[in-house]
Amino acid sequence: MFRLPRIQSALLTTLTLAPAVAFALTGCAGAPNTTSEPGDVAIVIHGGAGTIRRGDLTPELEAAYRSALEEALSAGHVVLRQGGSSLDAVVAAVQVMEDSPLFNAGKGAVFTSEGTNELDAAIMEGKTLMAGAVAGVRRVKSPIALARAVMEQSPHVMMAGAGAETFAMDQGLEIVDPAYFFTQRRWDALQRAKAEETGPQVTAHFRDPDDKKFGTVGAVALDSDGNLAAATSTGGMTNKKFGRIGDAPIIGAGTYANNKSCAVSATGHGEYFIRATVAHDICARVAYSGISLQQAADEVVMKELVEMGGEGGIISLDRQGNIATPFNSEGMYRGSIDKTGKMVIQIYRD
Numbered sequence: 001m002f003r004l005p006r007i008q009s010a011l012l013t014t015l016t017l018a019p020a021v022a023f024a025l026t027g028c029a030g031a032p033n034t035t036s037e038p039g040d041v042a043i044v045i046h047g048g049a050g051t052i053r054r055g056d057l058t059p060e061l062e063a064a065y066r067s068a069l070e071e072a073l074s075a076g077h078v079v080l081r082q083g084g085s086s087l088d089a090v091v092a093a094v095q096v097m098e099d100s101p102l103f104n105a106g107k108g109a110v111f112t113s114e115g116t117n118e119l120d121a122a123i124m125e126g127k128t129l130m131a132g133a134v135a136g137v138r139r140v141k142s143p144i145a146l147a148r149a150v151m152e153q154s155p156h157v158m159m160a161g162a163g164a165e166t167f168a169m170d171q172g173l174e175i176v177d178p179a180y181f182f183t184q185r186r187w188d189a190l191q192r193a194k195a196e197e198t199g200p201q202v203t204a205h206f207r208d209p210d211d212k213k214f215g216t217v218g219a220v221a222l223d224s225d226g227n228l229a230a231a232t233s234t235g236g237m238t239n240k241k242f243g244r245i246g247d248a249p250i251i252g253a254g255t256y257a258n259n260k261s262c263a264v265s266a267t268g269h270g271e272y273f274i275r276a277t278v279a280h281d282i283c284a285r286v287a288y289s290g291i292s293l294q295q296a297a298d299e300v301v302m303k304e305l306v307e308m309g310g311e312g313g314i315i316s317l318d319r320q321g322n323i324a325t326p327f328n329s330e331g332m333y334r335g336s337i338d339k340t341g342k343m344v345i346q347i348y349r350d
């Protein structure tokens with residue numbers, strides 16, 4: 001038996017557009033600068049990969065996604081342009097998406113097979129190789145803030161469940177009623193996934209059977225000191241067994257950053273990303289074989305993962321500001337502002 005959310009009346013019947021951000025690209029990015037001098041900054045974000053084809057989204061929904069991605073990019077880029085750290089930038093970008101019901105992270109997270117929301121997140125700093133991660137938290141409004149607190153305020157790398165929540169309270173982080181995470185859209189997706197179950201086993205309908213996509217959010221950034229950081233936050237996968245932990249909080253699987261190579265955040269079918277140690281493998285290929293970030297990312301996402309049957313994609317960034325965002329699914333919500341200040345937001349394979 002799965003439980004009903006406590007506040008059935010708090011249904012989100014329409015996806016509300018985040019307040020439009022007054023984000024003039026030229027104003028935000030400053031004068032174009034194509035050199036690689038210190039002081040150059042860059043940020044890349046994703047809001048999930050999956051079967052996202054042109055025509056699948058209504059114009060209104062597509063506009064809402066683009067607006068939310070732009071708002072997240074802007075939040076992170078402003079931090080970088082003001083001389084803030086890549087760590088601050090990835091947290092700022094991810095928190096915008098955690099707060100948006102459009103994405104499977106924070107508000108809008110998918111439901112477990114028990115009808116609960118269990119959230120995972122991780123963050124890593126490329127300069128120090130410090131990392132923090134949380135798994136299976138149910139009452140922390142911003143799991144990425146908690147992951148950062150684990151990294152900076154505890155001697156540990158990963159904390160889970162009730163203990164992680166107690167730590168969140170100790171740290172003064174915002175605690176919410178579990179009903180905060182409820183959205184009708186995700187609840188309906190769980191019902192559809194359950195209806196498609198045929199036997200006593202939980203069917204691996206991890207993806208939302210309605211829109212067939214993953215919705216994890218993530219960000220990677222390069223700050224003016226030349227430091228990389230990566231952050232990922234997720235509700236996991238629809239109809240996941242309670243207690244299941246995905247790749248997002250596993251350092252080296254869904255999240256990794258190392259100034260010697262690159263920063264990576266992933267989205268996709270986590271079980272495959274864990275077994276392929278995707279994020280670390282990409283960075284290791286860059287470090288050990290000296291190949292480009294694009295080649296390393298393509299090898300792992302478009303070859304290794306595909307051979308295993310793992311669907312999804314990644315965003316990545318190196319210290320030179322090179323960006324690679326391969327995905328082997330139909331689409332991936334993604335955006336970037338590169339070192340020249342050019343902003344790109346894309347959804348489809350285009």
Ligand code: ASP
Nearest residue numbers: 214215216236246268270
């Ligand atoms: N990678 C996430 C997980 O397996 C799902 C996603 O990308 O949406 O938990």
